[in-house]
Amino acid sequence: xxxxxxxxxxxxxxxxxxxxKKSMVxxxxxxxDHKEVTVVANSSSxxxxxxxxxxxxxxxxxxxxxxxxxxxSAGDDSNEYSKIRRCIVQNDGEEENLVRLIGxxxxxxxxxxxxxKDYIVRLVFxxxxxxxxxxSDDPKVxxxxxxxxxxxxxxxxxxxxxxxxxxxxxxxxxxVKGYGTKLMNLLxxxxxxxxxEYFITYADNYATGxxxxxxxxxxxxxPKSRFHGLIKDYDGGTLMECYVHPSIDYTRIPExxxxxxxxxxxxxxxxxxxxxxxxxxxxxxxxxxIRPGLSSRGNDLACRAMSIPGIExxxxxxxxxxxxxxxxxxxxxxxxxLKSEMLNIVRKVEEQHFSWPFRAPVxxxxxxxxxxxxxxxxxxxxxxxxxxxxxxxKSKKQLHSDMLLMINNCKxxxxxxxxxxxxxxxxxxxxxxxxxxxx
Numbered sequence: 001x002x003x004x005x006x007x008x009x010x011x012x013x014x015x016x017x018x019x020x021k022k023s024m025v026x027x028x029x030x031x032x033d034h035k036e037v038t039v040v041a042n043s044s045s046x047x048x049x050x051x052x053x054x055x056x057x058x059x060x061x062x063x064x065x066x067x068x069x070x071x072x073s074a075g076d077d078s079n080e081y082s083k084i085r086r087c088i089v090q091n092d093g094e095e096e097n098l099v100r101l102i103g104x105x106x107x108x109x110x111x112x113x114x115x116x117k118d119y120i121v122r123l124v125f126x127x128x129x130x131x132x133x134x135x136s137d138d139p140k141v142x143x144x145x146x147x148x149x150x151x152x153x154x155x156x157x158x159x160x161x162x163x164x165x166x167x168x169x170x171x172x173x174x175x176v177k178g179y180g181t182k183l184m185n186l187l188x189x190x191x192x193x194x195x196x197e198y199f200i201t202y203a204d205n206y207a208t209g210x211x212x213x214x215x216x217x218x219x220x221x222x223p224k225s226r227f228h229g230l231i232k233d234y235d236g237g238t239l240m241e242c243y244v245h246p247s248i249d250y251t252r253i254p255e256x257x258x259x260x261x262x263x264x265x266x267x268x269x270x271x272x273x274x275x276x277x278x279x280x281x282x283x284x285x286x287x288x289x290i291r292p293g294l295s296s297r298g299n300d301l302a303c304r305a306m307s308i309p310g311i312e313x314x315x316x317x318x319x320x321x322x323x324x325x326x327x328x329x330x331x332x333x334x335x336x337x338l339k340s341e342m343l344n345i346v347r348k349v350e351e352q353h354f355s356w357p358f359r360a361p362v363x364x365x366x367x368x369x370x371x372x373x374x375x376x377x378x379x380x381x382x383x384x385x386x387x388x389x390x391x392x393x394k395s396k397k398q399l400h401s402d403m404l405l406m407i408n409n410c411k412x413x414x415x416x417x418x419x420x421x422x423x424x425x426x427x428x429x430x431x432x433x434x435x436x437x438x439x
Contacts, residue, residue, distance in 0.1 A: 081251040085135040086186055089151075091127045096143075103148030104131050111169040123166050129155045132187050134170070134179075149174055152187050156194050160226040163191060165201040184214045185250035192246050198222045199244060202237030205351045216240040218360065218381060236356050279309040335390070342387045342399050345434045349403070350380055354426040358406055374409045378402050400438050403431055 089100045105124045109117050123129055134150035141147045150170035156163040170179060191199065200222070203211050208218075220241050249256075288307035302321035305311055349355050361379045362370050371377065383402055386392035393399050410424040 079251055081182060081186065084182065084186065085137055087133055087135065088190060089131045089133050090129075091125050099143070099145050100133055100148055101125055101131070103145030104133060104151045104153065106145060107148055107151065107169050107171065108153070108167045112167065115167075120167065123155075124153055126155075129153055129166065132183070132190060134183060134186075150179065150183055152183060154187070154199075156191075156196055157227075157230055158195055160230065161195055162198040162200055162222060162227060163194070163196045164227075164231050165199055180210065181214065182251075185253065188242075188244050188250045191244050196244055197246075199242045200227060200231065201240055202234050203240050204237060205347075208238055208240065211240050211242070214242065216242040236353060238359060277310070277313075282308065338393075338396070339387055339390065342393060342396060343384070345396070345399065346380055346384050346387065348434055349427070349430070352427070352430060354423040354430075355380065357410065357420050357423050358427065370413065373413050376405060377409065378406045380406075396435065397438055400431065400435050403427075403435075407431075 087100070089097050089104065091097065091101060101124055105121055108115070108120045108124065112120065124131065131151050131153045133148050135147050136142070136149050151168070152165060153167040154163045154165045168183070170183065188199075198221075199216070200220075201211065201216070203216075218238060218240055220239060221243065222241055288304045302318055305321050306316070306318060350359055358380050360381050362374075362377060364370050383399065387399070393402075407424045407428050410420055414420040414424075
């Protein structure tokens, strides 16, 4: 792997003044009184800190509420998002917002136990950061910090038209209800009003699954010059990106998918003849014609099926029918089992702390001479794509060979004293664990 250099220091701007911060922190109620559970975690703010940017993701969920003054509700009553109370909160000095920021701080602190509390306080109360908060509709907690039952803390860069997500969490009582998607969709809808085109975040291996479901990808389409120097690089975090389309109403995606499905089915009905053409029943004692060269049981069954009037007219072929035989299904099961095993191996390797240099291809725009030294570049994301596409690896031994090639590439390019070389050595030892049957 290439040497990726030192961590870049992000641009630093003045944060909350010390007197105000002390006042805010001293007024924060204890997080022990809260029952919330964490949902997301990923923090790669531009603030310079030594703490890790990412924490474990527990599935992001939201709550049902009504709209509030800072963020408009999503239209009519037929849209379930119109029942969600939410607001955009920022440290503007107003008492109501400060109380809500305290609630957000308590929520993030409770649900992200590995994240230093002073780091969470610093970002949540930072005047450059904003938070989308979901509010409880229980009148008993309105106006208190307990009113916050979910939220996402982010920082927008208007000039560069992107925003970085720092924290995201939802209370335990509101999880496993599909609210995680709603929370992210609400943020996307609000982001359009701020001119945000991309969301970017660092995620650990526990969080990548959630972000993928929300439209995030490891492939960064945004030009690197737009975020270079504004956010920090973190070892062990996966950089992910999501494009926010300005014309899509993210609060109506289920309705759009339903309409698209109905449109496709309607088009199928206009050209389908299944309900218009009726073939006469097969005569008693009917036997199909024998085709030369087809003597196996599977071929015989396929031949019989193809001889039935209407099967060929419907577009079926011998290949289609042979693929549905027991032997073909057994072969598919074996391929799927091998695919599952190999994907599991790649996932286990990615979860190791020493695998961070191998998770994505080396950026040859930064490392100009890499391809002069390494003639066959390979990385874990490329292996993952090859496995999912199918047909590349016929056995686990071939995957093992690519793993060794990746390790060898790293050792060839980097000095023995470098951290990259050390990661390669550790990974080489770990291969004996995930490939116990391959020496």
